Amino acid sequence: MEYSILVVDDQPENIRFVSLLLKEMGLGSKIYSAPNGKIALDLVEKVSPDLILSDWGMPEMDGLEFLKALKSSNATKDIPFIMISAIKVDADSMKESFDAGVHDYLKKPFDKLEFMARVSATLKLQNAYLKIKKNGEEIANQALLISKQHEELLKLNKLKDKIFSIISHDVRAPLATLDGLLEIFSDEEIELDENELKSYVTTVKTEVNGVQSLMDNLLQWAKSQLVNEKTNTTDVNIHDVVQEVFSLFHERTTTKSLDVYNTIEDHMIAQTDQNMISFVIRNLLANAIKFTPQGGKITVSSERTINSIVVSITDTGVGMDEESLNSLFDDSNISTKKGTSGEVGTGIGLILCKELVEQNQGELSAKSELGVGSTFSCMLPIN
Structure with a gap:
């Protein structure tokens, strides 16, 4: 030497x-x-x-x-x-x-x-x-890595247990409702008038939409946990993405007589993963619809800064108190809450939205006032 x-x-x-x-x-x-x-x-x-x-x-x-x-x-x-x-x-x-x-x-x-x-x-x-x-340094580094992996496993196991709990409640409940309705429809002795039939069909749609939203969120969560998941960053026209999501929710907004507005200018281009951001906007808009009562208003707007575009979804819904707002993105405190028309939810959607936005070098924030409404703002990079 x-x-x-x-x-x-x-x-x-x-x-x-x-x-x-x-x-x-x-x-x-x-x-x-x-x-x-x-x-x-x-x-x-x-x-x-x-x-x-x-x-x-x-x-x-x-x-x-x-x-x-x-x-x-x-x-x-x-x-x-x-x-x-x-x-x-x-x-x-x-x-x-x-x-x-x-x-x-x-x-x-x-x-x-x-x-x-x-x-x-x-x-x-x-x-x-x-x-x-x-x-000694190598052992310390390995110990630190193992400790972090252990913490992550505990976190994932806790989230997994919560998700299974959600599935057992929020899937079984609507399926039980659907099963009961099918029994009514198949019973030849029960005669339904037109108004009763419309009411039951509306209930079926609500329950199916809830289960579909749950499955979408769970699949996206499973995908987000993959170690090698990559973001496919491209130029994304935010106005077009919002307009496409609007079309998906047309029936729901019509049923609740909601006024929805897309005020984003058509030249608003962000550097992001289109599929991920489309998922985020779908979830945020679904929440706005869920917690906005009949005849309410939902507006999707945007603001351009030097290095980013801030997309905001504002509703005139039930709003949240400070405690609910502070725990909104806490994956250790996932909770479910029914919407103004009985819509079901899992509580995992917002946590997924936050993860996906951050994967795209963005930020998700919220402000709300009980009885007035909520605004969710998603900051996306321009380049």
């Missing part, structure tokens, strides 16, 4: 002698020298030595001051340091040196074999230390 070694001494002949011994040990390819600690500090930053051999008594900055300066910096505190001195050889001086962090101590004059043994031992200990440190 090739080492970089710094020799610090105010006597040139001492530097030459130590350098000769290092070369004799096969360590002479990168030997640097300095006449005092002050100059040596500047040199350490440039050459990053693997070992420092330093005299104690030197002008401007002595060996002990140099050692303490090295130990005060995270970048240099682990460099092995051998102190060499002819004057500071008493027990108190040696203790002071070791307390400051010196790795070994040589008294002048020293024996050639002793010098070689001390240098060799220090380098071996340093190599062992660096190996242990590296392994």
